[in-house]
Amino acid sequence: MSRGKKRAIARRVATAPVRRAEAVVDETRDLLNKSGHLNPRKAMVSTAIALSLGFLCLLAVIAFHFPQYLTTPDLRHKYSVDVLRQALLGALLIAGGLSLANVILGRRRNLNIAAFAMVLAAVALGGSRVPVGAFPDHTPYIGLDWFILDLLGSTVLFVVIEKLFPLYRGQSVFRFEWQTDMKHFAVNHFAVGLALLVVNFLIHHAFTWLVNSDFQRMVASIHFVPQLLLCILVADLAQYATHRAYHEVPFLWRFHSVHHSVKTMDWLAGSRQHMLELLFTRVCVLAPLYVLGFSEAVTNAYILVVGFQAVFNHANVHLPWGPLKYVLVTPDFHHWHHASDDDAIDKNYAAHYAFIDYAFGTAVKSTKQFPEKYGVVGDYMPDGFVRQQLFPFSKTKT
Structure with missing residues (x-):
């Protein structure tokens, strides 16, 4: 093999992770810009679930790290930390399992790599085991916990209701705009x-x-x-x-x-x-x-x-x-x-x-x-x- 070919191969190998990262970003951006029905046969439903849960899990772990700034005072006193940890662990397992299975099976690989990367990032930041000690209770906050709970709860509850009792049948969840x-x-x-x-x-x-x-x-x-x-x-x-x-x-x-x-x-x-x-x-x-x-x-x-x-x-x-x-x-x-x-x-x-x-x-x-x-x-x-x-x-x- 000539020296030129060896250099070309080396360049391709060296730039492969960058090209993969760009493909992941482009495909994720493309999905978020689309509207219409998700095709279960193309693993779009499981991919959407993995991406959504992976993103929410990452936000939840960050909220565990900074509860005084990212959680709502009226809610934080009513939480059971053990229940939240179990829910977070379950969501990480679901998101990680779905995304990893799709990657192995070669289904929507780039999108599922993005979902799995968010799961890995959440785990690397402590996952469901982030310690929560004493913290001041009267700091400015932005209510990230309420956003996570409301988005997850609203999506599950109202999407189910809309599918069971639709006014306009066939209207997609990911409708225009x-x-x-x-x-x-x-x-x-x-x-x-x-x-x-x-x-x-x-x-x-x-x-x-x-x-x-x-x-x-x-x-x-x-x-x-x-x-x-x-x-x-x-x-x-x-x-x-x-x-x-x-x-x-x-x-x-x-x-x-x-x-x-x-x-x-x-x-x-x-x-x-x-x-x-x-x-x-x-x-x-x-x-x-x-x-x-x-x-x-x-x-x-x-x-x-x-x-x-x-x-x-x-x-x-x-x-x-x-x-x-x-x-x-x-x-x-x-x-x-x-x-x-x-x-x-x-x-x-x-x-x-x-x-x-x-x-x-x-x-x-x-x-x-x-x-x-x-x-x-x-x-x-x-x-x-x-x-x-x-x-x-x-x-x-x-």
């Missing part, structure tokens, strides 16, 4: 934590004159169930007023139109919101609850209710609600709010109690069972998280 809404989902989780901090500061520092201790004690003394129903009513009336203002005030509509620009309704669609709208709405809704003095248990229960309904009411779900549809906001009711049909414009504002819209005359009255199309009239909203955040400040006409 899912990447944009996933970015909204991630960023807005951290914005909610900021909203809670803002409300807490305003009530305890700027608006203490609004607080009446005797009245708060009376409200807190109401039994749990009626207090919760009252809490939801107060929150929904504040939500209704704020929501209606977004539609009727042109300047506010520029922010709210980001939320309405989604053209495919599913569990992820509700995540598309402008950050400033999210912060403003949460302040307007949560502030009355703090001022009126609803108990901590009731407020926590309300947060669970609003968290579930905010996702469920956007989901690709249809169920026979019967007379309940005139009382509670359901996916059928809220889908009409997102419709661009003429008889659906500026209707169905309520988030929890549908009877509020019927009482104020803003409920949809249509002979059609379901909307024909979704999105903003004129379809002027750009795609992409950053461009949608900048849209309210642009000169585009709405």
